[in-house]
Amino acid sequence: MRRLSLRWRVALVLGIGSLLLTSALAVMVWNLTSGYMQRQREQSATRQAEVNVRLVDEALRTGSDGLEDLLTGLTTGPDSTVLLYRPGQVLTSGRQIDPRVLPDELVDLGRRDTPASQRLVVDGIPVLAVSLPIDSTDGAYVELAPLVELDRTFRFLGILLITGAVAGGLLGVALGSWAGRRALRPLTELTRAASRVAGGDLKARLPQQADPDLAHLATTFNSTADALEQRVLRDARFAGDVSHELRSPLTTMVNAAEVLRRRRAEVPGTAGRALDLLTSEVDRFAHMVVDLLEISRADQRAEDTDLETIDLASLVDNVLDARTCTEVPVRSKPPGPRVLGDRRRLDRVVDNLLDNAERHAGGPVRVAVLERDGRARLEVDDAGPGVPPEVRDRIFDRFDRGTRAGSRGADTGSGLGLALVAQHVHHHGGAVWVEDRPGGGARFVVELPEADQ
Incomplete structure (x- = not known):
């Protein structure tokens, strides 16, 4: 398996860190915001139900004939419902629902003079059911406050926080990639310069660095490259000087060997074979000196x-x-x-x-x-x-x-x-x-x- 480069490892680490941080912040914002909004909605619905139940209780105590009209007026919208539980009778106003869908425990708490509330989904609509006792009769007042807008707000907030967390992670990857590239730029320049030196360009140097952490690296590399260049040039000059100094005696040796080669027939036996070996080695030596001169000139001339x-x-x-x-x-x-x-x-x-x-x-x-x-x-x-x-x-x-x-x-x-x-x-x-x-x-x-x- 191919290992990721250092730059991308830095980018991924920073991206994952940003994702975790933004996710933690998103969870915190979600808990605080959703809890606060839900408590505010419950308190508002409960206060409204308490006001409404006093009106209903007053109407029942006085024996008013407009009870049904009162219940109709207490509904706050097309999705709200008011239910009045009386002995042997259930009056419903607003959005019509089957009273049996409500939990019996919730209604019983109201009948036993214990206020209660519960989140429910009734006929596909989320509501907050508030159950309150009625002092004038053995019954309960139940009001269903719709939570459609609150749920829509929660969905929008959730999408916004998730998007923010993902965007934070991607931004972390982008920043990590940029930071990694910036941080590794001196290493890239060092690699490029070292490759040029290895390829024979002894004049490759690193630019001066303003960063004190990198200035010593650049200075050390440039000093090493200077020393290497001087060493190579000294060796090349030495080889060139030696080869040049050898040319004069070598020319004499080559001319003498050529004279001996023309008179080879006059030297029989072992002396003749020794002469052949000598002339061949002189020719090889001459060729080597010429090649050494060529190499030394090439080493000393970096550019043409x-x-x-x-x-x-x-x-x-x-x-x-x-x-x-x-x-x-x-x-x-x-x-x-x-x-x-x-x-x-x-x-x-x-x-x-x-x-x-x-x-x-x-x-x-x-x-x-x-x-x-x-x-x-x-x-x-x-x-x-x-x-x-x-x-x-x-x-x-x-x-x-x-x-x-x-x-x-x-x-x-x-x-x-x-x-x-x-x-x-x-x-x-x-x-x-x-x-x-x-x-x-x-x-x-x-x-x-x-x-x-």
Whole structure:
């Protein structure tokens, strides 16, 4: 089960807290308001019934003939009912109901000189039944006061409070999401800056923070990034200086080795084999020094100002034309994809991939320049045995020669060619990887962002 992010956990906690708080307030308001309104209605109905029963009692004591008219006049609306219980007789006025629907206990309390009241639903209408004794006769006066308006008010109040509680919960989620985003913004910036540093952008820094709780974090990260940048630049300068200092004696060694190679026939036996080993190691050393110079220059130049829009298919054609020993057609659908980049670096990317195929994989058998999902794609297929899955990631590391690690010879390479490919490709915001070629062998894939037309 996928776990919610910290931001949404904060939002949910704040939302649930807001929902509980607003629900508690809603219950409190409901109890106070409904109780108060119900007591007020009961007191009002009871006082009105007490006034009415005195009028009825007076009419019964004087033997007035207008008792029924009096009962009719005591009704307060179409939903109200007045019932007069006398020995052997029940008089009803107002909304007509069956007297038997009233609880016998309620009527008996009135007859026993005990005032009583009770909420009832009579014929679908909520009422408050008030039962009062009549002093002049053995009977009871019952008045049914309608509670329709009160119930309607209760329903409206309930809907309003429920809506308020739900809205409070949703508002809590929204505020929690906003607060979480605000609180996590420094962490997001830190993650973004750390990702840029990990991707090779050593100039990535965090902005200065006014918050004292975050200022130390930003200062510490920026100091660490400064130290890392200086360390990398020092290492790059050291490698560049060493490689540069090696070029002069190396040039002498290469020239001497070339002279000895031309006179190889004059050196037979063990001395000849030693000469072959020496000249091959000199060639490998020369290639390594050139690659080290290239890497040190790339490390020290974080940004290029000489970027241009390049037709990738034309660039690959030019590299192949310059390699007289490489005969492989370029597959491309015109118009070819265009990229914004450094032509020298991209030339080196293509050249190193072709070198890798020729030296270690039986030569290239297919070169394709494609466009896929808004990205330029270069594919170089070789005729070798393929690259084992366990070494596909690390073959782009410096001085890693895959399964040939530890071996020596002119064709084993220095372990820097593919590292240069990865460095130049990442510098252009692209990606490089190796996969299986259909039919056997390896396929090296380079993807670069297409240039805006």
